[in-house]
Amino acid sequence: MTQLLKVENLKAKVEETEILKGINLEVNEGEVHVILGPNGAGKSTLGSAIIGSPEYEKTDGKIIFKGEDITEQSADKIAKLGMFLTFQNPIEVPGISMSNFIKNALEQRNGQRIRLWDFKKQLKETMEVLQIDESYADRDLNVGFSGGEKKKAEILQMLMLKPDLAILDETDSGLDVDAVHVVSKGIEKYRSTIGGALIIITHSTRILESLKVDKTHIIVDGRVVCEGGSELIDEVNKNGFEKYEAR
Numbered sequence: 001m002t003q004l005l006k007v008e009n010l011k012a013k014v015e016e017t018e019i020l021k022g023i024n025l026e027v028n029e030g031e032v033h034v035i036l037g038p039n040g041a042g043k044s045t046l047g048s049a050i051i052g053s054p055e056y057e058k059t060d061g062k063i064i065f066k067g068e069d070i071t072e073q074s075a076d077k078i079a080k081l082g083m084f085l086t087f088q089n090p091i092e093v094p095g096i097s098m099s100n101f102i103k104n105a106l107e108q109r110n111g112q113r114i115r116l117w118d119f120k121k122q123l124k125e126t127m128e129v130l131q132i133d134e135s136y137a138d139r140d141l142n143v144g145f146s147g148g149e150k151k152k153a154e155i156l157q158m159l160m161l162k163p164d165l166a167i168l169d170e171t172d173s174g175l176d177v178d179a180v181h182v183v184s185k186g187i188e189k190y191r192s193t194i195g196g197a198l199i200i201i202t203h204s205t206r207i208l209e210s211l212k213v214d215k216t217h218i219i220v221d222g223r224v225v226c227e228g229g230s231e232l233i234d235e236v237n238k239n240g241f242e243k244y245e246a247r
């Protein structure tokens with residue numbers, strides 16, 4: 001199995017508060033990992049730190065992606081290497097249409113221009129899979145989108161950008177039953193056609209039902225306190241995080 005991502009003793013702080021206190025995480029190519037943990041544990045921070053968000057200062061540790069040390073790399077460079085992060089609260093981007101946003105990202109990722117006709121065709125097909133109305137392509141990205149529409153727009157970006165690793169932060173929160181189904185289909189498509197790896201941060205397990213989970217990590221107070229297979233998910237569903245928090 002080829003290693004895709006290795007996070008080694010990662011510590012990160014925002015202002016003077018240490019949030020990640022020595023995280024270790026290893027993901028091989030094509031694997032599905034789940035991260036669980038109570039509110040405020042540092043899950044979203046971990047995603048942002050891995051993708052190179054400047055908001056968090058890394059004070060110790062290393063992040064290796066595809067054999068390259070990306071600890072100090074910019075978010076742009078990391079995205080270009082093939083990593084994608086969805087946001088728990090996707091930002092609105094006034095003045096740039098969803099279609100142009102994705103086209104720019106794709107051109108940056110591939111380092112070359114794509115033919116408009118090819119792009120439009122691919123975008124249309126992918127939007128159909130996710131049951132997003134065609135008209136949304138020309139709307140400013142996320143502006144006025146409902147919570148669920150924003151989440152679908154992120155999955156659309158993932159499917160178009162074809163990353164080797166996608167980190168999904170609470171992608172199913174706020175989705176209605178039908179939307180969960182559609183987003184799950186999108187994730188299955190990512191798995192079957194692109195074969196990319198996933199790190200899924202979630203509080204709900206609905207989205208995991210159709211996925212084979214390789215490994216589960218529980219994060220409490222900035223540390224990985226327990227690791228296991230998919231059985232840990234059921235365990236947490238039943239008993240919560242109390243026993244981990246007591247450590």
Ligand SMILES: Nc1ncnc2c1ncn2[C@@H]1O[C@H](COP(=O)(O)OP(=O)(O)OP(=O)(O)O)[C@@H](O)[C@H]1O
Binds near residue numbers: 039040045
């Ligand atoms: N930019 C920031 N400024 C101040 N505090 C921050 C910032 N980002 C994160 N934190 C703090 O770091 C801690 C971890 O936040 P994070 O968003 O990573 O938690 P989480 O595990 O994703 O929680 P949730 O399950 O609620 O999404 C929280 O206490 C949060 O308030």
Ligand SMILES: [Mg+2]
Binds near residue numbers: 043044045088169
């Ligand atoms: Mg979070």
